[in-house]
Amino acid sequence: MAATLEGKIAAVTGAASGIGLSATRALLEAGATVVMVDRDADALAALSGELGEKVIVQRTDLLDQQSCDAMVPEILEKAGQIDIMLCNAGSYIGGDLTQTNPAAIDRMLNLNVNAVIKNVHAVAPHMIARGAGDIIVTCSIAGHAAIHVEPVYSASKWAITSFVQTMRRQLMGHGVRVGQVSPGPVVSALLSDWEPERLQAMKDKGALMEPTEVADALIYMLTRPRNVTIRDMIVLPSNFDI
Template sequence: MAQSLQGKVAVVTGAASGIGLATTRALLEAGVQVVMVDYNQDALSQLTTELGANAIAQHTNLLDADSCATMVPEILQKVDHIDILHCNAGSYIGGDLTETDTATIDRMLNLNVNAVMKNVRDVIPHMQERKTGDIIVTASVAGHMPIQWEPVYSGSKWAITCFVQTMRRQLNKHGIRVAQVSPGPVVSALLADWPEENLRKAKENGALLDPEEVSDAVIYMLSRPRTVTIRDMIVLPTNFDI
């Protein structure tokens, strides 16, 4: 039976677009106050004005060590507590490994892996003190199987799958649920690096998800009774052939 999320406080990273924005909207509809974390300050300002008083802007550059380190303390100056952390921000690299420069690899691994680990680390003491909380990470189906046309991205998501499942075991005794949602390809800016032929075929064949289909899964996971953890939800477009 679904539990109400009314009155909870959530933090969503990468909240200004894609899955992050869809999840923000879904949480707001469920009566949750949402701190929207993003590096795009103009987009945050516009969206929080549009979405109303329960949407709070937090300008953070997760690729900047100092900005990333001050994210949770700054948020806790704006809200009383954090019930939910959705680590959603990420980037994508497709193609052969030799086609990608090392600076781009560093950037993606820092965002997809390091920033997630740091955000989770920083929120744990707060949640442990309250003896409750939910941490959900946007992973990927690419974290469950080696996908040959995206070795760097797939590698980052395998790392996150391992991290999430180890943290789930560390934190469940503290009343903190840790889980991941693992979508297939989603209509978003992240697919800009997909091989054009793969993207065209996916669009034609109905093999892409809308962000709202992923946010639906996140709401389902969060609204389960505290005695239940949805460890990982893989959400695929029906015609995604992999």
């Protein structure tokens, strides 16, 4: 891949695994410097050693209010600017609503919705002042379809779809592009909550994607001319049926 994002500073939440790690690798390949944001300090240290000098480590626990609030100021202190914010960190709850518990519901909604809103709230003034920037949120096909086997997760992603599309309209006059990528099922730790039979059946029929395929979509979105915004990109395994 040609170096199309040379000189850009990208911050990626949930960067130590899954889509976040694949996005980090793709951004580095495209020429960006990447601030890897994650709560797993050991994983960040190991990955920064592997990925090289264009990685900046940012240990943040998005479920901790003080840590979450400090994230953007700490990134700006380390990197000087943020050109790209990829709000990717998230969690998953599947199954019937009665099979989960209030604490798990709170945790998922706080991470999938509240942390995203707070991260965008924190970075927007910086991007507005600079008159440029890209904010992309990892959403889901569940933000477009009411998937009956994951009511809490789907609710969180519908909320994010609404938030992203309202913020796109608020920020478009400031030179800041806002969009989302909405993958179908991706092979990642998020699927650990799936019933084993369901997961195996999806694997057997080729209805799962690799995180790299979502990262490819993100790079496409970020490398469009500035007069073009990809407001949402739905990326599905070809054999996925909802």
